[in-house]
Amino acid sequence: MVNIKRDTRDLAVPDETWDTMSNLTLVGVPPGVSSDISHRKWHGRQAIVAAGTVMPIMIILSFVRIYAKCWRNRKWTTDDSIFLSSLVAALILTSNQIAQVISGGIIGFHAWEIRVKEVTKTVMILSLVVSILTGPLIWIIKLTLFCLIYNTFHPLKYVRRLVYIGIVVSGLYYTGAAIIQGVYCGPKGGTDRKAMMVGFGRESCIFGEMKALTISMGAVNVFFDFYILILPLPAIYRLQMERRKKIGVFFMFLTGIGTCVMSIVNLYYRVHLSYSHDFNYETVPFMTVSSIEHCVGVVIPCMPQSAKTFGRVYTHLKSHFITSSRSFRCTFSTIVSTKQKEENFARCSPDIELKRNSHTQSYDKSREDEDTDLNPGQQPFSNARSVLYSSSTADSLLPPVELAAQTGWNDDTIKSCL
Known part of the structure; x- marks a missing residue:
């Protein structure tokens, strides 16, 4: 991150030298680029927008899954505990990435616009923690996908074996990656800011071993994402169920294509980031893709319960809407019919009154004529x-x-x- 020296003798650098270096930028200004630190532009908005969009979706669908699978059935299984762990893992990863972008003020700016003194101890500790925890937390997210496949197709022996192999191999790799990350980029000679800067400034942390580890982790992510995607497809094809339901199961697992696409894009940015000297700026698209990948990995196990829950809600709302619409139409028709009758009566009332008066006059005249023919005394x-x-x-x-x-x-x- 900060390329100051290459060995532990940097700890013997006088404080005056450190103070002088604090006003320097992380890297030199590239040719043809004008640098204005006082009016620098922040480019980290896309990472915040992406994380702020996918995190609420992930949380909502996760609560729908927990409600439909655990609360309604009053049953909690090991699979649910693993899923809850994956949700926490995704929240930790995404939250830490957001914290890196918005705290410290170094992620999202070009490296030649950042002074060494802006790289605080808090920023370096947060960056180191994220680097170490990324591997194990990614493994926990993938573990819940393995559990989904295992619980769905556990009668098939070959599926169980492949799930066990995937869990063990991926767990060993991500654990080893976390240990290597801590060893090569951890502080040297203490825990203060200078020791942290020396740890991050070592050649093994910036180049060499860590570059190879960063690229290999991206490649392993792609491999296991496709492994999880392809593993259940033959079993789904052999399922004895209706064609419509089988297609639905296919599409549910094929949503993992989104994770595979994100992991491929993630690998591209890892390679690009490993050979870039503008680390702080190039980290933003990498964090954007990573947050989407982690959240999609948690959303996939929520698909079955979410589909059923939203289907019931849709049916209820549709029935309520149809009933309300019919009631409204009946009420409206009654009002219109009554109004039309009143209008027709008002239109015809003069004729009715005229006819009634004419009939009354004729009736009275006929009675008067009859009165003249009456016998005396009547x-x-x-x-x-x-x-x-x-x-x-x-x-x-x-x-x-x-x-x-x-x-x-x-x-x-x-x-x-x-």
Whole structure:
């Protein structure tokens, strides 16, 4: 990271020399490039955006898996413990990478824009911890993928053996890589800032062994990602199930192609970073791809439970929407129908009133004509109507006997009036 000297004799450098070196930049300005440290531009935004996008998705799907597989079934297995460990591992890796970008102010800037004094002890410790833990944490993330394959196809003997081989070989490699990282880049002669800078400034840490280890780790990641992707495919092909379900299982495991693509891109940036002198700037795309790769590795085991859960939610929402839509249509149709009836009645009411008045006038005239033909002593029909309908309520109507006594009509005449 900081190429000061090549051996432990740097610890004997006087403090005055260290103070003088603190104002120097990490590397010289390349030819044709103008450097303005006071107005330097930060390029680490893409790493923050990528991590801030994939981490919430990973956390949400992880909680969906835990809820669907553990909370609903009230059962916790070893596979669930390993998955939870992989979630914690991915969060640690991604969080540390974000911390490297936003703390200390050295990741995301060009190396010729960073002074030596800006490389604080905190920044170097965080960088060393991330370098050492990267291997074991990646192994834990891959371990949950091996467990997914094992639990799905454990009746097949060859699948179990290949899973065991993959777990052991990958575990040994990543553990060895962590030890080598700590030995070659750890502090020399103490734990203060100078000792940390000497450890990072050694030739074995910047070039040589660590360059080979960085590239080999990227290649091993690609190998094991394809190993995990291809391992279950023959077993899936032999499954005795419906064609539609078999295709769904294929696609679930083929989501691992995303991890393979990210690991290939990761290998490219590892190689490019190993031969670059602008380490602080070139680290940003490497961290971006790494955070996506780690989160995708955790999301894959969540796919079966997430698909079922979201399927149930979709069915419930669809049913609720259809019911609400039908209720709304019925209510709307009733309102429209009532409104149309009112409009039709209002449109026809003048004609109805005119016809009713005409009928009443004709009726009254016919009764008056009949009154002239009555025998002496009988009451006219007009008086009978006033007696019959002297009140607006039906209770005020007189009984037929009293009507006959007052009017002198017979029963047939009374019935014709009623």
